[in-house]
Amino acid sequence: MRSIIPIGPFHPLQDEPENFLLTVEGETVVDIDVNLGYIHKGIELLAQQKTYDQVVFLVERICGICSITHTVCFCNAVEDLLKIEIPERAKYIRTILGEIERIHSHLLWMGLAGHFIGYNTVFMWTWKYREPILDMMEILTGNRQSCGMLKVGGVRRDLDNQKLSQLLKTLDELEPKIKMLADAVQDDPVLKARLENVGTLTRKDAIDYCVVGPTARASGVNIDVRRDDPYAAYPYLDWDVIVLNQGDVYAKFLVRVLETLESIKILRQAVQKIPAGDFQLQIREVPPGEGIGRYEAPRGEDIHYVRSNGTNFPERLKVRAPSYINIPSFYASCINQQVADVTITLAAVDPCYSCTERMISAKDIRSNHLWSQKDLIEISSQKTIKIASELGIEPDLPILKKYLLR
Amino acid sequence: MPNLSTKWLKKSPWIYHVGTGGCNNCDIEILDCLTPRFDVERFGIKLVVSPRHADVLLVSGPVSYHIKSRLQEVYRQVPKPCVVACLGACACSMGIFKDAYSVAGPVDKVIKEIDPNAIFVYVPGCPPKPETMIMGLVKALQKI
Amino acid sequence: MDIKEFVEILNNKSKVQIEVQQHSHKRVYIRINRENLKHIAQIIFRDLGAKFSISTGIHIREGFEVLYHFTFDKDKFICTLRTLAPHDDPVLDSLATVIPGTLWIEREIHDILGVQFTGHPAMKRLVKSEFLEENEFPFRKDFNIKKFKEKHGLLPNSQPQKELQK
Numbered sequence: 001m002r003s004i005i006p007i008g009p010f011h012p013l014q015d016e017p018e019n020f021l022l023t024v025e026g027e028t029v030v031d032i033d034v035n036l037g038y039i040h041k042g043i044e045l046l047a048q049q050k051t052y053d054q055v056v057f058l059v060e061r062i063c064g065i066c067s068i069t070h071t072v073c074f075c076n077a078v079e080d081l082l083k084i085e086i087p088e089r090a091k092y093i094r095t096i097l098g099e100i101e102r103i104h105s106h107l108l109w110m111g112l113a114g115h116f117i118g119y120n121t122v123f124m125w126t127w128k129y130r131e132p133i134l135d136m137m138e139i140l141t142g143n144r145q146s147c148g149m150l151k152v153g154g155v156r157r158d159l160d161n162q163k164l165s166q167l168l169k170t171l172d173e174l175e176p177k178i179k180m181l182a183d184a185v186q187d188d189p190v191l192k193a194r195l196e197n198v199g200t201l202t203r204k205d206a207i208d209y210c211v212v213g214p215t216a217r218a219s220g221v222n223i224d225v226r227r228d229d230p231y232a233a234y235p236y237l238d239w240d241v242i243v244l245n246q247g248d249v250y251a252k253f254l255v256r257v258l259e260t261l262e263s264i265k266i267l268r269q270a271v272q273k274i275p276a277g278d279f280q281l282q283i284r285e286v287p288p289g290e291g292i293g294r295y296e297a298p299r300g301e302d303i304h305y306v307r308s309n310g311t312n313f314p315e316r317l318k319v320r321a322p323s324y325i326n327i328p329s330f331y332a333s334c335i336n337q338q339v340a341d342v343t344i345t346l347a348a349v350d351p352c353y354s355c356t357e358r359m360i361s362a363k364d365i366r367s368n369h370l371w372s373q374k375d376l377i378e379i380s381s382q383k384t385i386k387i388a389s390e391l392g393i394e395p396d397l398p399i400l401k402k403y404l405l406r
Numbered sequence: 407m408p409n410l411s412t413k414w415l416k417k418s419p420w421i422y423h424v425g426t427g428g429c430n431n432c433d434i435e436i437l438d439c440l441t442p443r444f445d446v447e448r449f450g451i452k453l454v455v456s457p458r459h460a461d462v463l464l465v466s467g468p469v470s471y472h473i474k475s476r477l478q479e480v481y482r483q484v485p486k487p488c489v490v491a492c493l494g495a496c497a498c499s500m501g502i503f504k505d506a507y508s509v510a511g512p513v514d515k516v517i518k519e520i521d522p523n524a525i526f527v528y529v530p531g532c533p534p535k536p537e538t539m540i541m542g543l544v545k546a547l548q549k550i
Numbered sequence: 551m552d553i554k555e556f557v558e559i560l561n562n563k564s565k566v567q568i569e570v571q572q573h574s575h576k577r578v579y580i581r582i583n584r585e586n587l588k589h590i591a592q593i594i595f596r597d598l599g600a601k602f603s604i605s606t607g608i609h610i611r612e613g614f615e616v617l618y619h620f621t622f623d624k625d626k627f628i629c630t631l632r633t634l635a636p637h638d639d640p641v642l643d644s645l646a647t648v649i650p651g652t653l654w655i656e657r658e659i660h661d662i663l664g665v666q667f668t669g670h671p672a673m674k675r676l677v678k679s680e681f682l683e684e685n686e687f688p689f690r691k692d693f694n695i696k697k698f699k700e701k702h703g704l705l706p707n708s709q710p711q712k713e714l715q716k
Contacts, residue, residue, distance in 0.1 A: 041427055041470055042506045045688055045695075049505060061502055064431025064533065083574060108434070111441075127441035145431050146532060210602045210651030223601070228623040229576065292577055292619065292628055305606050305619065320604035328653055471681045507688055507695045508681075 077293030090154035105298035154280030195250035199345030213300020219247035418450030422460035428467025
């Protein structure tokens, strides 16, 4: 017998409030539908009423977690239109800020993923590790997020070299913790049993749905804008692209953990190599034309299209955030999954915390019982406990704890 | 108005978070308040999953048309008396989204449409820091 | 494969008239007729292995310009297809059957500009606010934000300011 479970409208497991309609047969999901537009604010239309300098601040507020992503991407687009190269120091500063953002975003997701499958210990610990990184952001730029550091043609303010050496110290403290987390994820049998072969996105589906970022890289699609369309200082640095082939939630988890370690590697090199000199260019006018900017956000490729008509205001700004193209892949990855696995599958694509707080209500049509976010997480944690006891592990003492207490 | 309900409200406020179209920044910082560094649960402040259990409604973001009626519905479900805390510049005054076509108004205007006597607390900032949010809640409790 | 080779291959395979404008060594814009859109998109996506990134809808004097951005990740460039749907007949072929990644963006362009996509499997509202009527399209040049807000009584008045002073 079929029934429909609406998730939302207020909550989402994504950035924006969205409404998911799951059609279930027993415990198996047979169809999924997504409604959105709840927080459609018309940023693209608003950008047409603002000057290029103002738009930088506007795009910073598209997404709080990706505040540097969108600003750098917009600057890349306008610089492509103008055909200019920004000063070396500005490139390095953009790289440093972008990688700090990637670390805090990945840590944030790992914590939430832990929360969804009932490992609240992971949630609390990863968020604790995240705090020093945000402190570093505040020391370097003046704000924890949305720092207002970027402008077309470079960066608005310079970074202090003394403060940058402080960043190295923070990274030295952070690295062993992330390594411990990586080991724990790879060793933990419960996590493996819970996440392996769940929400699998095959390589063919990944290419058809054009997914980007860690979602694509976990399915064996080898793409990374930092390497494929180099911007900022990435061509001068030595780092690897992490690609795994399984395509399930476990692979997505692992890709993000390993990428965080790569980010630390990039940051170390960038801080050592950063040259002295100018950090911005003066832009007098923007000629008519069009430009496309790309940026590898923590969640995937971000792309901005700018068209200018020679005035102070952009004629059209098109923003494509990575989640926009990743979310439709649910049509492929959620079908034939169990309801208990849907929470983590939805979260695996693009984790945002909005989820944890926002109201989620699921309604079972047969019994008229209203499911809340709590119930769905409850189902999810019950499954984890069941698997743990099947494996002969005391469910209340997950193996992860062993690592965390070390 | 010191009566029984406000007396209990002051001891341990339970909060319910509504995101009405913000950029997520404030939402992140609310979660930050719950994690080990700030840990507001030690003061008895607890995040609940249903508006029917809440004493304080945390609202972040400008209210878009689409979500306006949902916000009003959530406000109706909260047991009165309650406090509405507007988090961030967008919730206080719509901030940078003032001229956007699909924004219905700041939080106070939308809620006053259905309850003119609602109590508001404004926490400005983009995003407000966790310390500021805790201070805002303390102010909210003093207001009652 | 660089841009020059790509244009040659495209010319040979599609056998239709295209107009190429190269912006830099990383960006190329190709103007095509709307009848050939599906045919050329199929060649670029299926045969040449590009990734569909996004499409953009713009209201210009001649009609509605819809751009399709394809990225070639191995070859490090972006190819943009430019098509035009005129005012009196704003219809384009839907690419959703060829590229599932276009499912959402076609719904969005339909919402904001009113361009019809023939052959789209599930054409319904994606981002449009409930307040907008069927024939109101915010990204058209004749859409007036001030009038729209006035209609719904949303222009700021003096009342909230007085209350703030209290």
